[in-house]
Amino acid sequence: MRAVYRNKWLLLWLLSIIVHGLVAVNEESQGGAEAGANDVDFQLDDDNDESPIELHEYKYDADALHDQWSRDLVWDNALDQEIRRKHDEFAAADHARRQLESGQADDATIQQVKQQKQFIQSLYQGNPNDLVSCFIGYKTLKGRQQIIRAAFDEMTHEKHDFGEVNSIAVTLPKYKLVALIENYAKHIDFVEEDQQVAPNQLVNQVTPYGIKLAQGGNRLPNSNLPNNCSKKRSFKIGIIDAGFDVGHPDLSCSTPDATNCLGSTFGLSSDEKWYNPTRDHGTHVAGTIGALGNNNIGVVGMIPDSNVCYIIARVFGDDGGASFSSILAAVKWSIANGANVINMSLSGDTYDTTAARVFADAYDKDNRILVAAAGNDGESICRYPACYTSVLSIAAVDSSSKVASFSNFNNLVDLAAPGVGVLSTVPGATTATITTPTGDRFSSVFMANSPRLPQSGVTGKIKSCGTGLTKCKRSTGGICIIKRGINTFQEKVINCQHGGGNAAIIFNNVTGSFSGWIPDDGQVTIPVLSADLATGRALQRKFAQAEVHIVSDKGGYAELSGTSMSAPHVTGAVAALWRSCRNCKNKDIVACLASTAKDLGAPGKDIYYGFGLVQTEDAYECLKSVAHCC
Numbered sequence: 160m161r162a163v164y165r166n167k168w169l170l171l172w173l174l175s176i177i178v179h180g181l182v183a184v185n186e187e188s189q190g191g192a193e194a195g196a197n198d199v200d201f202q203l204d205d206d207n208d209e210s211p212i213e214l215h216e217y218k219y220d221a222d223a224l225h226d227q228w229s230r231d232l233v234w235d236n237a238l239d240q241e242i243r244r245k246h247d248e249f250a251a252a253d254h255a256r257r258q259l260e261s262g263q264a265d266d267a268t269i270q271q272v273k274q275q276k277q278f279i280q281s282l283y284q285g286n287p288n289d290l291v292s293c294f295i296g297y298k299t300l301k302g303r304q305q306i307i308r309a310a311f312d313e314m315t316h317e318k319h320d321f322g323e324v325n326s327i328a329v330t331l332p333k334y335k336l337v338a339l340i341e342n343y344a345k346h347i348d349f350v351e352e353d354q355q356v357a358p359n360q361l362v363n364q365v366t367p368y369g370i371k372l373a374q375g376g377n378r379l380p381n382s383n384l385p386n387n388c389s390k391k392r393s394f395k396i397g398i399i400d401a402g403f404d405v406g407h408p409d410l411s412c413s414t415p416d417a418t419n420c421l422g423s424t425f426g427l428s429s430d431e432k433w434y435n436p437t438r439d440h441g442t443h444v445a446g447t448i449g450a451l452g453n454n455n456i457g458v459v460g461m462i463p464d465s466n467v468c469y470i471i472a473r474v475f476g477d478d479g480g481a482s483f484s485s486i487l488a489a490v491k492w493s494i495a496n497g498a499n500v501i502n503m504s505l506s507g508d509t510y511d512t513t514a515a516r517v518f519a520d521a522y523d524k525d526n527r528i529l530v531a532a533a534g535n536d537g538e539s540i541c542r543y544p545a546c547y548t549s550v551l552s553i554a555a556v557d558s559s560s561k562v563a564s565f566s567n568f569n570n571l572v573d574l575a576a577p578g579v580g581v582l583s584t585v586p587g588a589t590t591a592t593i594t595t596p597t598g599d600r601f602s603s604v605f606m607a608n609s610p611r612l613p614q615s616g617v618t619g620k621i622k623s624c625g626t627g628l629t630k631c632k633r634s635t636g637g638i639c640i641i642k643r644g645i646n647t648f649q650e651k652v653i654n655c656q657h658g659g660g661n662a663a664i665i666f667n668n669v670t671g672s673f674s675g676w677i678p679d680d681g682q683v684t685i686p687v688l689s690a691d692l693a694t695g696r697a698l699q700r701k702f703a704q705a706e707v708h709i710v711s712d713k714g715g716y717a718e719l720s721g722t723s724m725s726a727p728h729v730t731g732a733v734a735a736l737w738r739s740c741r742n743c744k745n746k747d748i749v750a751c752l753a754s755t756a757k758d759l760g761a762p763g764k765d766i767y768y769g770f771g772l773v774q775t776e777d778a779y780e781c782l783k784s785v786a787h788c789c
Contacts, residue, residue, distance in 0.1 A: 170549030176457045190485070202780050216283030220482030224318060228307045239300035245325055246298045246348060249516055256515055256548055274509050278352045279340065280513040287334040289743060290316070292353040292482060294513040295339065296326045303327070309335045312356045317426060319488045324516035325688070328353055328484030330593070349512050355480040356507040357722055358401060358440045366459040368558045369484035373728045374775040375461035377452055379739045386411070386419040394738035396730065397498030399489045400444055400505070401475035402436030402715035404586035408714040409450045409457035409749035410442070411465035421496055422471035426485030433473040439585040441473065443719050446584030447727040457716060458582055461731025467738065470498040475505075479738025483507060486544075487517050494525055499737055502730040503531040503550075504723035506542035515547050528737075528745045530730045534567035539766070545722075546571045551749065554768060555579060555725040560759055562767045566722055570770040574756055578725030580718045589715040591688055593698070594708045601697065603664060603688035603709070606648065607676035612686045616710030623699050624658070629664075635659030638707060640699050643668045649677045652687050662686045665705065666695020669716070732775040740782045747788050 224780050279766045282291065290313075297303045306327050310318060314328035325348065336676035339347060370376050385393045403422060405412050413422035415434040422433035436442060452463030474481040486505070501521075521527045534542030545552035545567075552571050555563040555578025563579050564570070591612060593601040605611070619638040624631035627641040631654050639655035643665055655663045662685050667673050672691040677683050688709070690698075698707070731754070736748055753764075755778045756771030764770050782789035 164434070166355045167175055170480050170711060181183070198739055204474070217552075224320070225311070227320075227729070228311070231307060232304055235300065236252070237692065238421065242300050242303065243298065243324060245694060249325060253279070253512060253515065253686075256519070257533050274329055275351060282333045282340075285333070287337075288332050288537050289293045289505045290330050291333055292316075292330045292484070293336065294321075294326050294328050294349070294351045294353055294484065294511065296338075296348030296350075296512060297346060298325070298348045299346045299596075303338060304341060304345045305346065309339055319484045321487065321491075321513055321517060323520065324513055326513040326516070328482075328487075328513070330768055334605065351511055351513070352509070353482045353484045353508045354509055354511070356483055356486060356505050357480055358438075358475055358505050364452070364455050364459065366456055367447075367577075367582045369581050369724075369728055370459055370461060371659065372556075372558075372560065372577050373732060373773050374462065374777065375735065376459055376778060379735050379779055382494045384466050384738055386465050386468055388418060388421045388470070389437075393468045393497075394466070394734065395470050396448060396734050397470040397472065397493035397501035398441060398445055398470045399474055399486060399493065399501060399503050400441030401427070401438040402431075402433050402441045402473040402586075403433035403445055403469065403471045404442040404584065407442065407446075407586070409454070409584050409600055409716075411449065411467075412446060412469055412471075413450060413785060417582070419465060420469040420471060422473065423471075423489075424473045424667070425489045425492075426474060426482055427555075431473070431476045433471050436473070436586050437477050438475065438479070439473070439717060439719065440504070440723065441471075442586045443581075443583045443717065444502060444558060445469065445471075445723065446716075447581060448502065448675060448731040450584055457584065458581075461728060462735045466735060468497075470496050470501075474584070481505070483511055483514055490517060490521065490529070494521060494527060497533075498527070500528045500530065500730055500733045502727050503529065504726045505637040506532055506534045506545060508542070510543060510546075514544060515549075518544060518547045522745060526745050528733050528748060529789055530726050530733065533569075533723050533725045535723075536566045536567050537567040537716075537728060538569050540650045541569055541571065543569060551729060552769070553722060555720075555728050556768070556772060560772055563720070563722075564759070566725075566767070568766045570766055572766060574727035574729055574752060574770055575759065575768040576725035576773050576775050578722050578728075579720045581720065581724040582716060583716050585715040585717045589717070590712045591686075591709050592712055593688075593690075593694075594701050594710075595698075596705055597709070599697075599702075601690065601694045603690045603694070604672070604674060606665075606689055608672070608679040608683075608685045609687040610684060612662070612709060612711045616708055617686065618708045619661055620704055620706050621698055622658075622660065623703060624651075624655060624660075627654045629654060631655045631658035631660060636661055637707065639663045640695060641665045642695065648675050648687065649683060652677065652683050654687065656685055660685065662688070664688045664690050664695070664698065666690040666698075667692045671736075696733055719726060728775050732773050732778065733752070733773055736778055736782060739779065743786060743788035747782060747786040748778075751778040751786055754785070755781050 310329045319328040450458045450460035452459045478549045531545040534550045544550045551573045554572045554575040555566040557579035571589045622634040622637040624639045624641045639660040652663045753770040758771040760768045
């Protein structure tokens with residue numbers, strides 16, 4: 160039944176938020192003391208215990224959630240008191256975080272209330288049956304129960320229960336949200352949009368400049384830790400991103416069921432696998448953290464060996480977006496599976512209370528370190544999760560250690576790391592091999608934005624199409640050989656497509672090879688490769704009408720720029736330090752990274768570089784001689 164919109168109750172509810180936001184300092188101190196008394200630190204084992212730990216699989220199960228919530232609808236006075244106590248504790252902690260994150264508590268409270276007010280106002284506009292995804296915080300058990308009741312009829316939509324921080328992420332029609340707000344205002348803590356978040360992205364073996372600047376590269380004792388994710392003592396690195404190219408020859412995770420990696424997806428369709436990414440971003444991040452050394456190919460990462468376990472949470476699909484509830488679910492899953500440090504090269508626009516609480520728990524209670532990209536606006540603005548005080552915010556510098564023009568700057572930047580033109584691993588391949596019936600092999604290069612070859616490759620007869628000025632006739636199922644020049648690459652390939660070709664090779668019109676690109680507008684639907692003049696002539700003359708096979712070479716590499724590229728340098732530094740110094744706590748690691756960072760801007764901490772450029776080796780010495788935990 161559609162709710163009656165009573166605006167006077169809305170105004171009362173908004174007023175309650177403002178009062179809630181301005182919690183007194185003495186209440187804040189009391190709540191903080193209670194939280195500290197109940198803290199539980201995660202301790203890395205310092206013995207030879209090889210007992211397996213339970214691995215948690217993630218799967219959204221509406222029936223299981225329905226059963227769990229059905230039990231929660233039974234009134235329990237003790238649970239109600241616990242929820243009320245946690246609300247008071249969170250209210251004080253939220254207020255303290257806003258003070259730290261802005262320096263001005265009133266301004267921070269006003270900004271948060273403004274965001275909530277704008278979101279609430281949007282619920283009264285448009286079709287009341289439109290679905291809205293949001294976080295709903297509750298103060299009492301009755302508030303939780305009313306949210307659950309409202310959600311029961313919408314169980315087809317994915318939900319996440321963040322009961323540990325008094326919040327539930329749901330998708331509901333607007334009229335149901337309005338009914339909750341108007342009828343149960345005193346039991347509801349907040350209603351905030353579940354915002355969409357995006358990645359931050361603007362062969363002989365080489366060590367990228369960033370690894371050298373950050374003092375990375377297998378220089379610390381690795382303690383011979385097991386790389387089996389099921390082992391309690393293995394060091395685990397979480398990556399929440401766009402997936403991981405399993406089988407890349409420069410990454411240690413060789414198959415989806417390998418023992419040194421564990422993955423899952425969040426908020427994606429069933430055909431979007433964590434181990435089969437369609438975007439470069441996540442694999443590029445992984446390579447900066449741990450591309451293998453001493454294998455004579457590709458690049459070197461911050462920890463270039465296989466003595467770690469990767470916990471891969473894919474939240475970005477083909478459309479490039481992810482909800483914050485999916486990201487928080489990925490954080491919880493990663494922690495449940497033992498991730499010691501978690502990289503988040505992603506950002507959203509607005510502050511979220513549920514996220515702030517989840518990240519604070521991860522740092523303060525679970526002894527984890529979370530690392531995030533500062534953002535690529537080149538402005539003095541905050542992006543989240545980087546601007547939460549429990550997350551390390553990483554700015555980007557270039558090869559000269561100068562702050563990048565795109566790197567966001569604010570007083571919450573913690574450290575700087577290389578983020579301009581960073582060379583690392585990417586999915587699939589940048590090259591392909593053409594094999595003829597006689598066994599001759601020719602090299603070719605994928606043009607930028609070209610569709611990729613299927614895993615099995617492409618087989619077809621060679622069809623010469625001149626310079627591709629017109630439709631390439633009688634090329635159905637074949638491979639078009641086209642000479643460079645006169646018209647655009649896209650026009651050449653479209654003429655191949657119109658003739659029925661299933662791949663196009665464009666060869667140079669002068670001696671040597673070349674690289675090219677095609678517009679990313681969806682018009683080109685077949686793989687496009689470039690080849691040198693000699694290859695083109697051989698295929699055109701010697702192998703005309705011969706059936707050839709083209710297959711992608713394994714492993715690709717690319718230079719990318721962004722604070723997304725700087726964050727994994729710090730994640731890699733944390734991993735290198737912590738697995739070598741297993742008795743250290745997260746606060747020891749963070750303190751030594753800050754105190755040993757290379758000061759690049761104004762003396763001391765500044766808004767562009769934070770404490771400075773991360774220095775892994777120097778931080779290691781600090782952990783030994785200052786923190787005395789290594």
